[in-house]
Amino acid sequence: MGIFKKFFEKIKYAFTKTELNDDFYDELESVLISSDMGVETALDIMDELKSVCKSKLIKDVERAQVELKNILIENLHSVEPNFECPLVITVVGVNGVGKTTTIAKMTKFFQNKKKSVMLVAGDTFRAAATEQLSNWADRLKVKVVKQGEGADPASVVFDAISSAKAKKTDVLIVDTAGRLHTKVNLMKELEKINNIISREYPEAKRLNLIVLDASIGQNSIAQVKAFKDSVQIDGIVLTKLDGTAKGGVVYPIINELKVPIIFTGFGEGVDDLELFNPTSFVEKILM
């Protein structure tokens, strides 16, 4: 087994064995762990597969593969999102996961649904973050509410809410500073932004999304946990699925932290975003 073998080659290898013996399960374990789902989840899924195969008297790998796919899909507990307007989407996540690009893509997504969108440059911390967002806003022809670098993000959000109300904007998307979840002050700032929205715009529907990079490993779990401690997290946007990373770490996040995936991102273009599709997500894993 070459270490660089693609995931699908490995799973094929696993399934070329005709018997469901220990070798088969060893190989399956390596396949599952290689998707970043973690040891515990991989073992749970294998146990589930074992018990299903036992109760259904499945002995051949072909039928086991079907069962495995079902188990993997079920464990994603996917829900249909409901985008009622007016909607305020707050986008959080650590540095470098692709928050700003995701915001641009979501803007396009809602524009395609004939919704009006306004952006809020709430990342006043990183050098040139506001420029990056403004740049996208220009391309997409939407308004962006901004202040200078180092401004209080809560005050930018406050301005944006007044503007969104006046213009009857359907979707307000708030960019926030990428923060390593261990930075307490920045997390407090996020709480403040959240409170301002609740206070100033109680009639709006809310969607707090955390952006996760599919290539990141077990740390994504800690990221979601930490953000959840500060603000409610309603869903995940899983980015960078256009690489070879599988993003299996969402399994423990969905199952233990009960945060569903809403969108997946797979490129740098504004159209490279779609509503989460559990079947194709799992199929990519098992391809």
Added chain:
Amino acid sequence: MALFSSLSERLNHIFSKMTKHGKLTALEIKEAMREIRVALLEADVNFKVAKDFIAKVSELAVGEEILKSLTPTQQVIKIVRDNLIELMGGENQKLNVSPKPPTIIMMCGLQGSGKTTMCGKLALKLKKEGKKPLLVACDIYRPAAIDQLKVLGKSIQIDVFERGTQNPVKTCKQALEYAEKFALDTVIIDTAGRLQIDEKLMDELKEIKKAINPTEILLVIDAMIGQEAVAVSTAFNDALDVTGVVLTKIDGDTRGGAALSIRSVIGKPIKFVGVGEKLTDLEPFYPDRMASRILGMGDVLTLIDKAQEAVDEKTAKEMERKFRENSFDLNDYIEQVNSLKKMGGLKSVLSMMPGIGGKLKQLEDQIDDKMLEKNKAIIQSMTAKERLDPSIINGSRRARIAKGAGVQVSDVNQLIKQFNQSKEMMRMMKNPKAYGGKMAMMRKLMGQ
């Protein structure tokens, strides 16, 4: 999460079931290695790398004498840790410098790995070392990437060379001419982030390399990367034959197993780690520290370094005298609180402590940095005599102090308890030699 404490507990559990004898048996090793493997995988070490590593270490460990000074658990961890260190390159490796200026450093990596920030950090470090760096903005794809580098350059007063979205190869060549003209001896090139499977952009990197022949090609990798570490580092190394690796974002609670995966797969040294968001947050890579982190053992060595930085010589001497005479009092405690702040606050210190790392989240309510302020208030409500000798603080004194500081009596009790504990901890930190050097001290702090 397999914290070191729980890893040791699990190992202890295994060994306690075994009959005691002088050598580690194959069976004991097998059971212990199962736990080590889980710890490695939870630290995001690549599956295959972990497997090979475990196989190698198991072989080495069987038949190993258990040293008198160690328990079997410590012995196994020592073997594992020593091998991790060896695999990650032993000593720290420095940046290559071109004999004929300029030294050209080319940075590459995935999107979002922290390349641009790392360029700024490296430039600042080199500037401090007396070099004259030039930053070159070659990320022509991400909106505002050039602006970001310009803002960074301005903040550290380092020239940023850019030609907008012109072909990066051309920009690099012009940048070299610019560096020569203005006698700048180090050129740092920020390239666009790209996926390793994006052939067009990988070709662009190859062209840049061919055109300017860099002294260093550094692959920038997010320390939080998962199993992908292997595919990413292999592809970049195959395309560019990189000279080294820089790990970024190690300041979270990440265990950084990627370091092991990358090093064992491409065999190139990890030269630096980015440890924070500020431009000064750059450290050399120390394999021994990373080994401890991967095993969830905390980072006591970094902690000791920080302690040494935060406490000036004179204060340290004075403290040392007090420790020697065992006259450390609550006035000194306030002093210590201030030192802790200089070391990045209590949380930062605790995150480096063995067995705490990831558990920090659970402790967060208790160790709010506000607590330090509260403690200060409590101490300031004490009489001079009480501060000098906390042992005289009886029930009625406690009640008075609590009232004075506006806190509960239990808070006062807690402070006194903490004071006694920190007295012990600070004593160890201040004077590692007395504990047989850093390593011995670390073992002691490991509590085994």
